[in-house]
Amino acid sequence: MTLAIALLSLAAVLAVGLGARRLGGRDEFFLAGRTIGPVLLLLTLFGTHMTSFALLGAAAESYRRGIGVFALMASSSALVVPLVFLFVGLPLWREAKAHGYLTPVGWLRTRFQSEAFGFALVAVFAALLVPYLLVGIIGAGVTLEQASGGRLTEAAGGFVVVAVVAAYVTSGGMRATAWVNALQTLFFSSLGALAVWIVLRDFGGPAAAMTRLVGERPDLAVRGSAMGPWEVATWAFVPLSAATFPHLAIHWMSARSAATFRLPVVVYPLLIAIVWFPSVVLGLLAALEIPGLEGRATNGVLVNLLANHAGDWLAGLLFAGVLAAVMSSLDSQSLALGALFTHDVVGRLGKAIDESRQVLYGRLGVVVTLLIAWSLSLLHPPGIFRLGAWAFAGFASLAPIVVGALHWPRTSRAGAWAALITGVAGWCWLFFGGHDAIGAARIQPAAVLVAATTVALVVGSILSPTKPAAANR
């Protein structure tokens, strides 16, 4: 039953994705012809941004650290991400619409008049996205392995998901991706509400459950010593990563008009609450019902809890929900890398390529990206989950470059290079030094990196000679 539900969900996704295909050229494939409306933009942005962490990871974290997980991760994203949409996404959309850019790198390359900077950005984006992709594929493989009771291996499960994503993305490009993401967002959003309602009912209702929590595990009902104000403050820098995720940028660039951005900006915090609140509460309830789990064993608390309360069918829906959350990021990430490969590597290395070839290269880029990521996932690189989490800090460190390029005319190529080099060097130093949370106050690396790259951008720009405004192509 569990596996059947999971496979049925994959079939539904494939049907929607293949059915969403519309005939058209390059702009249709990569950006859905820049026709995405507000509801679809909201749902696809949210689905792309949320990974399986919002379901499984949030519950595991609240199992360990209590209600403060919502404060750390959810309320910070609810405030910062919509600001990114408004002050990065919307102006980027305007630039792309006015000048025909198909990727954020294309715009930045023109803004700073530097082919080398464009290539460097592609390399950095790819290096940060690949671990993120691996985490998703491994998560999908593990989910299908669990759903099948071991009949599907993790490798086979990962391949099934990769094949489904490759099929609808190569077929329908951005439009298929957007429609599938919308379906998946609605699904995993409502799944959390259903799950928390069922489990709370069995606990005697929210008041009874939380009274029991306060009595048995008061440490989970408060922030207390589980986290300090500096950790909460510096977590607000992590969602700045949305400013440079290429897989979000291509969705912004597919919007129909400026008015399209209003609904996603306004409703995003509500969706955050709808998805994160149930996950956090379910983690708290799991701590009451399945105490004593430590380390990696906590990753499965949500699955175990739901299996206890609603048996196979809800566990099957949860597996399908996890797959939905994973795929809604995988499709956009692979399409973004396919677009970067086509327009910012192949398209810059020789003669201009015609539109039909651009679409072909885009499709090839999607398939190659997914195959490489799946192959790497078989190696189970040690620390891959840590690396995936660190990708957020890496992307956040680049945010000052994009913000400066959009809003501070004085931002120069030299300043951008200084910020990029500082970000890469700083990231490597913090990551390989094991500085996952800095000091007793647990300062988030993203905060340190954003501060460092901002200083580098400003100093580098001020010290460099002023140049005429970039000519647009």
Add this chain to the structure above:
Amino acid sequence: MTRRQRQIVGLTAIGALLLARHDLWWWHDPALVAGLPIGLVWHVGICLAAMPVLDLLARSCGTGDAGP
């Protein structure tokens, strides 16, 4: 209110909400409100309070018009 004024008001309000995330007065308080821990309710409230502020900001950035 001009667009600029709306942006200033909106960004100031977002700043206030970011500060409000540091609800030190409830940091160690396990009190329940509507059956839920007050620290959780407060932060859900922050998410919901952000919505009208973001609407004000969105309109100040030109998303209230049909054109670009």
